[in-house]
Amino acid sequence: SQELEQSPQSLIVQEGKNLTINCTSSKTLYGLYWYKQKYGEGLIFLMMLQKGGEEKSHEKITAKLDEKKQQSSLHITASQPSHAGIYLCGAFGGSQGNLIFGKGTKLSVKP
Amino acid sequence: DGGITQSPKYLFRKEGQNVTLSCEQNLNHDAMYWYRQDPGQGLRLIYYSQIVNDFQKGDIAEGYSVSREKKESFPLTVTSAQKNPTAFYLCASSPGHLGNTIYFGEGSWLTVV
Numbered sequence: 001s002q003e004l005e006q007s008p009q010s011l012i013v014q015e016g017k018n019l020t021i022n023c024t025s026s027k028t029l030y031g032l033y034w035y036k037q038k039y040g041e042g043l044i045f046l047m048m049l050q051k052g053g054e055e056k057s058h059e060k061i062t063a064k065l066d067e068k069k070q071q072s073s074l075h076i077t078a079s080q081p082s083h084a085g086i087y088l089c090g091a092f093g094g095s096q097g098n099l100i101f102g103k104g105t106k107l108s109v110k111p
Numbered sequence: 112d113g114g115i116t117q118s119p120k121y122l123f124r125k126e127g128q129n130v131t132l133s134c135e136q137n138l139n140h141d142a143m144y145w146y147r148q149d150p151g152q153g154l155r156l157i158y159y160s161q162i163v164n165d166f167q168k169g170d171i172a173e174g175y176s177v178s179r180e181k182k183e184s185f186p187l188t189v190t191s192a193q194k195n196p197t198a199f200y201l202c203a204s205s206p207g208h209l210g211n212t213i214y215f216g217e218g219s220w221l222t223v224v
Contacts, residue, residue, distance in 0.1 A: 001170075009151075033213060039150070040199055043215040088153060090213070098169060099144055099203070099213060103153035 002027045004089055006102035013079050014110050021074040021105045023089035032072045033090040034063050037104070043088065046074075076107075084109045114138065117202050117216035124189070124196070124223050132187045132219045134202035140214075141207035143185035147171060148199045148218075157200075160185055161207055189221060197223045 003026045013019050023032065031050050035043040047056045049065035049072060056063055060077045076083055090101040115136045124130045134143065142161045146154040156169030160179040174193025179185055185204075189196045199220055205213040 006153075035215075039148075040218065040220065042201065042217040043203075045212055045214070048212060090154075098156055098159055098167065099205070100156060100170075101146070101154040103151065 002091070002100060004091060004100060004102035006087075006089060006105050008105060009103065010106040010108070012108045012110065015080060016078055019076050019079055019107070021087050021107070023072045023074070023102055025070045025091060027070070029065065029069045029072070029091050031092055032063075032065055034072070034074055035088045035090065037086045037088060039086055046087075079107075079109045081109045081111055083107060115202060115204055115214055115216035117200075117219050119219060120217065121220045122222070124221065126223055127191045129188055129190050130196075130221065132189070132200055132202075132221070134185045134187065134216060136183055136185075136204045136214070138204055138214060139182070140204035141182070142205045143179070144203040144205075144213075145169075145175075145177065145185065145187045146201045146203065148201060154201065157187065196221055 005024045007022045033048050034046040037043045047063050052067045052069045054065045062075045065072045086104045086106050088101050088104045118133045144159045145157040148154050155171050157175050158166050158177040160166035163182050166177050166179050176188045199218050201218045202216040203213050205211050
């Protein structure tokens with residue numbers, strides 16, 4: 001079965017610094033989703049990538065899907081305390097329709 | 112407003128009792144999902160349904176049951192067979208095919224006392 005591995009598991013950065021979170025799949029990705037969550041609350045959709053090489057941005061967050069479609073990165077520029085939370089990547093496990101997620105990356109931003 | 116509604120938000124259960132978590136969506140989505148979240152574990156798929164009257168087990172289906180009698184509803188029953196049911200449960204829905212946004216409910220906290 002397909003697995004998604006996120007790195008790092010947790011990250012503490014100083015406000016204003018840039019950071020990158022990675023999501024690596026054991027199989028080819030057919031659509032990769034990025035969500036943000038505060039633990040114990042629902043997930044907030046950030047963006048979705050489908051095509052190899054695709055890159056999308058929303059405010060200070062940029063996500064890319066690599067050409068081989070097995071890895072995605074999420075980059076935050078000039079981090080702010082409002083960026084703190086858990087970032088989760090998700091993908092469909094092939095054609096089976098099951099939607100799987102990585103274990104998440106916990107981001108803390110120090111003022 | 113369209114969206115996914117989970118209820119209750121907080122639920123306490125005594126050991127040995129079954130409990131049902133509700134998930135309703137008015138987005139006309141074909142697919143619905145149930146996840147469990149524990150600290151440091153991310154989201155683990157319990158069950159999913161791609162169409163009415165059909166559902167499949169996810170990675171951790173043991174001790175859980177679901178039904179999909181209506182398109183808008185996908186209730187999850189946590190049975191007494193689930194050894195460690197205390198967790199945060201999330202329901203999601205999507206149009207059911209690649210390229211579409213997946214929407215999540217606000218989640219339900221289940222505590223076994």
